[in-house]
Amino acid sequence: MPNTNRPYVLIAGAGIGGLAAAASLLARGIDCDVYEQAAELKEVGAGLWLSINGARVMFGLGLEPQVRAATLEAEERAVRLWDTGQKWTLYKRGSSPRAHAPLVMLRAQLHAILIDEVNRLKPGVIRLNKRCTGFAQEGEKVRLDFADGTTATGDVMIGADGLHSKVREKAFGETPGRFTNALAWRGLVPMERLGGHHRTAATATTWVGPTAHVTVYPARWQTTDLMTFSGQVERSDWRLESWSEKGSVAECVNDFKGWHPDVVEIIENTESLHKWGLFVRDPLPRWSVGRVSLLGDACHSMVPYLGQGVNMAIEDACVIARCLEKYNDPAEALLKYQDARLDRTTRIAAGSADMQRTFHHPALGDPKTAAGYAESQWNPGKARARYDWIYDYDATQVPV
Ligand SMILES: Cc1cc2nc3c(=O)[nH]c(=O)nc-3n(C[C@H](O)[C@H](O)[C@H](O)COP(=O)(O)OP(=O)(O)OC[C@H]3O[C@@H](n4cnc5c(N)ncnc54)[C@H](O)[C@@H]3O)c2cc1C
DSSP states (O other), X not given: OOOOSOXXXXXXXXXXXXHHHHHHHHHTTOOEEEEOSSSSOOOOXXXXXXXXXXXXXXXXXXXXXXXXXXXXXOSEEEXXXXXXXXXXXXEETTTSOGGGXXXXXXXXXXXXXXXXXXXXXSTXXXXXXXXXXXXXXXXXXXXXXXXXXXXXXXSEEEEOOXXXXXXXXXXXXXXXXXXXXXXXXXXXXXXXXXXXXXXXXXXXXXXXXXXXXXXXXXXXXXXEEEEEEEEEEXXXXXXXXXXXXXXXXXXXXXXXXXXXXXXXXXXXXXXXXEEEEEEEOOOOSOOOBTTEEEOTHHHHOOOGGGSOXXXXXXXXXXXXXXHHHHOSSHHHHHHHHHHHHHHHHHHHHHHHHHHHHHHSOGGGGSTTTHHHHHXXXXXXXXXXXXXXXXXXXXXXXXXX
C-alpha cells in the first residue's frame, strides 16, 4: 500500500547527498527543507566521477539532459605505469559496455544541477547559515537545533552533514577515523596550458606507482576545457581530514618526484591545489534511530579509491526517499532504508580501503615486476570483477 500519510522531512546538509535526497523526496511529493551551515553554496574546484550506478538515480529524477550536458563521457579508460608510462586500456568507447564509461565532471557542476532542481521543485528549499548543533525526538516529531538559537520541527530528520556529522555524533557518539598514512591532492588545470598530446582523446588515466597513484581526466566548465588531477600519496605528516586545505605546487611536485614527465607537467600547471588526509572508520552497525537517520559520508565515509563516495550518497538519497514513500511509519521506513543500504556501503567502503594496497604496490617499483603486476591487476577480467557488481546496482529498483 502506498504511503498516503506523507511525512515532512528535515535534512541537515546541502552537499550532494542532502540535495539528492531533497530532489528525490520532492519528486515523490514528500515535503522537505534543507538546512546548510555555509553562508553560500559553493564547491571546491575538483573533479568527480559519476559512475552509472549514481547516474541512474540522476537520470531517474529526469536530470539526464543536465548531467549529459555537464559531463564528458571518456573515450578511453587507461592504467599507466608511474615512471615509463606503459599503458593498458580498460575501456574503449564503442568496443566496451557503456555501463563502464566514466561520466566525468566537476563537483560544482553536479552540485549546481541539484541546487537548480530542488529550487525548481520547491523554491527557497535550502536554508543557509543554519549550522545544526543537535536534535531531539519528542513524540512523533523531531526538533533540529541550530547554532543561531533557532529550531525547526518535522516528522523525520536526515543527517546529510558529511564526514564530521553532528547528527551522527548526537545519535551514536564519537566515531574516530584511523589515518591511512596517505593524503589526497586535488586540482584543476586549464587544458590550454598542457602539451597537445594531453588533448588528443578524452582519456581517464590512472597512473600507478609503488607508494602513490594519480588519476587524471578531462572536464569542461562552460567553454573552458580542464584537466582534473587527483593524486594519492603515502605520507604520514599530514593528518587533517578536510579538503578545504590548500597546498603548494612545489610540495605536490615533491610528492611525485621521479614520475613520468606527463604527470609532472600536469601538477606544475595545476591551479589551487587542495590536500586532504585520508581516514577510514569502522562501519556503523546502524544508521537509524527512531525518526532520524543518516546518509552519505555521515554514515559511511570512504577513501576515494573506487570513486564511489558521491555515488553512494546519491544511491542512499534515492533509497531513503523510496522507503519514506512506501511505508506509513517513518521509523519503519528508516529501518528498511538502513537494511537496504548498510551491507552494500560497508562492502564498498572496505573495498575502497583495500585498493590502497592494489594501487600502491612494491612490485611497481621494480622494472622487472612492474608490467607483470599491472597486467595481473588491470586485465579485463579483474577489472570487471572489481567494478561490475558496483555498477550493476540500481537504487531506483532494488527491493525496499
Ligand atoms: C579527495 C576526495 C576525492 C573524492 N572523489 C570522489 C569521486 O571522484 N567520486 C565520488 O563518487 N566520490 C568522491 N569523493 C567522495 C565524495 O566527495 C563524498 O563521499 C561526498 O561528497 C559525500 O556527500 P555528502 O553529501 O554525504 O557530504 P558532503 O559533500 O561533505 O556534504 C555535507 C554538507 O553538510 C554541510 N554540513 C556539515 N556540517 C553541518 C552542520 N552541522 N549543519 C548543517 N550543515 C552541515 C556541509 O557544509 C556540506 O554542505 C571524494 C572524496 C575525497 C575526500
